[in-house]
Amino acid sequence: MAEIQSLAKGLKILNLLEHSRNGMGTTEVATQLEIDKSSASRLLHTLAKYGFVEQDQLTARYLLGPQLVTLGQHLLNRITLRDHARPYLHELVDKTGECAHLAILAQRQALYIDQVESTAALRVESEIGTLSPLYCTALGKILLAFGDSRIPDELTPFTHRTVTDRSTLEAQLAQTSKRGYAIDDEEYNYGVRCVAAPVYDHKSALVGAIGISGPAGRVTLERIDEFGSVVVSIAAALSARLGYDFNLK
Amino acid sequence: MAEIQSLAKGLKILNLLEHSRNGMGTTEVATQLEIDKSSASRLLHTLAKYGFVEQDQLTARYLLGPQLVTLGQHLLNRITLRDHARPYLHELVDKTGECAHLAILAQRQALYIDQVESTAALRVESEIGTLSPLYCTALGKILLAFGDSRIPDELTPFTHRTVTDRSTLEAQLAQTSKRGYAIDDEEYNYGVRCVAAPVYDHKSALVGAIGISGPAGRVTLERIDEFGSVVVSIAAALSARLGYDFNLK
DNA sequence: ACGCATGTTGCATATTATGCAACTAGGGTT
DNA sequence: AACCCTAGTTGCATAATATGCAACATGCGT
Numbered sequence: 319m320a321e322i323q324s325l326a327k328g329l330k331i332l333n334l335l336e337h338s339r340n341g342m343g344t345t346e347v348a349t350q351l352e353i354d355k356s357s358a359s360r361l362l363h364t365l366a367k368y369g370f371v372e373q374d375q376l377t378a379r380y381l382l383g384p385q386l387v388t389l390g391q392h393l394l395n396r397i398t399l400r401d402h403a404r405p406y407l408h409e410l411v412d413k414t415g416e417c418a419h420l421a422i423l424a425q426r427q428a429l430y431i432d433q434v435e436s437t438a439a440l441r442v443e444s445e446i447g448t449l450s451p452l453y454c455t456a457l458g459k460i461l462l463a464f465g466d467s468r469i470p471d472e473l474t475p476f477t478h479r480t481v482t483d484r485s486t487l488e489a490q491l492a493q494t495s496k497r498g499y500a501i502d503d504e505e506y507n508y509g510v511r512c513v514a515a516p517v518y519d520h521k522s523a524l525v526g527a528i529g530i531s532g533p534a535g536r537v538t539l540e541r542i543d544e545f546g547s548v549v550v551s552i553a554a555a556l557s558a559r560l561g562y563d564f565n566l567k
Numbered sequence: 568m569a570e571i572q573s574l575a576k577g578l579k580i581l582n583l584l585e586h587s588r589n590g591m592g593t594t595e596v597a598t599q600l601e602i603d604k605s606s607a608s609r610l611l612h613t614l615a616k617y618g619f620v621e622q623d624q625l626t627a628r629y630l631l632g633p634q635l636v637t638l639g640q641h642l643l644n645r646i647t648l649r650d651h652a653r654p655y656l657h658e659l660v661d662k663t664g665e666c667a668h669l670a671i672l673a674q675r676q677a678l679y680i681d682q683v684e685s686t687a688a689l690r691v692e693s694e695i696g697t698l699s700p701l702y703c704t705a706l707g708k709i710l711l712a713f714g715d716s717r718i719p720d721e722l723t724p725f726t727h728r729t730v731t732d733r734s735t736l737e738a739q740l741a742q743t744s745k746r747g748y749a750i751d752d753e754e755y756n757y758g759v760r761c762v763a764a765p766v767y768d769h770k771s772a773l774v775g776a777i778g779i780s781g782p783a784g785r786v787t788l789e790r791i792d793e794f795g796s797v798v799v800s801i802a803a804a805l806s807a808r809l810g811y812d813f814n815l816k
Numbered sequence: 817a818c819g820c821a822t823g824t825t826g827c828a829t830a831t832t833a834t835g836c837a838a839c840t841a842g843g844g845t846t
Numbered sequence: 847a848a849c850c851c852t853a854g855t856t857g858c859a860t861a862a863t864a865t866g867c868a869a870c871a872t873g874c875g876t
Contacts, residue, residue: 319855321613322833324864325577329617333634336641340672344823354866359824364570368578378823378873382642385582390639392585393631568824571864573833593854603835608855627854 341379406556407434416532421457428458456514459500460527463491464516480505499546511537513545515553518562590628655805656683665781670706677707705761708749709776712740713765729754748795760786762794764802
């Protein structure tokens, strides 16, 4: 396929700037790309307008711009979330004895992108890559409460505990964001309770949720708060690892 | 100034992709930018060719590409070098009792971008933002020996010790890169000796130099080696902080 | 004050990006 | 299995626009 040449030239400029130690001037860029100064000037201005390059105040030479940091960092977090999260999932398993899961928002559902199983004989089996509803899982409720808050139109019940009333769910989500963790009290699978907490990136944007699932016999309602604070603290540690700054609230 | 529209469209696509959780398809991009599918397709292919976007294997949707991480990370290191370096400069002052400086290559000169003063009564005063010659300062020699190695045409003497002979300087630089640190033996200012070492980034590229300056009476030639190893070890620690991988040589 | 180098603007022209339409390829449904 | 529907790619004529030239502007060093 034919490439869009003026776009290509702009991208080539970015690559050129990476390898220049102190930025480049318009003429220098023009020479490298074998185009006219005027074209280089216009391309650089366009790149600057969108923050992909910026001019050094002192020397007026062009340098790579802050937008690249934003985009690069953003991508880095998403790609490596799974890798970063793994040790924290293990820590969750160690501290709670239950299975730990990591999910992100995908197609308005909770996508399980990692799990670490507990060694208990009785444990919750689930599969990486599966999509689960947002409104009746702990991980999903986190993604709803702290991220994209639009509640689905249809609240299909999976157990008799599934919350199918819109306002009840809204109240639950409000409570969730207030206390910092979400609970699934046998709302998706009978006999399974889950607890989850939000994971933030360096810009304080929600990137995913981590949590634990266990049989209702072990994850009792009396111990929910205890599980909650463990999950919250480990999610906070993971967020810090991703560059989340707690001073920004 | 009029912007280059096709470049602008490409950059807009990158911004769009940042805010989409699971990438975007050709049609979706076309709708957002209010252009034809075919144009979107061609723009996306161009971005992909240069690594600024990539297609998800599974869904064929476009995501931000690895090139953004490369460029962003690169820039981040340069911007934050000063911040990262500060504690190491303090450490240098603590361990040597002399003033510590940080410089980068700028316009074929050594640009002092930070300093931490010692508490000694007799100390070297210098100013942040000043440009010094590469061939007769310790920081400059590091930038020459490990970075851009072109020796200036004119070797203007500042003191009677300034090396003005090309081959002598070349021999000094060879020695510098061999032992890992550079010396300025009253070659720029009378009565001042300096020692400096290189700072590398995550890609093993030289980003700057740090070093100390003190009166010749305290920074004696007998103790130069001792100062050298302190500076080298702290420069190495700073490099590691920037992601420099010592396994890569 | 002067000259040199770098950067910006106006404008005519030729390049090229664009939209349309036709075509291809998957995915889901009946 | 045949079908449709959506998403994506390609060919092509046209209109848009990126380009180079030249003139102008600006800043730096001598």
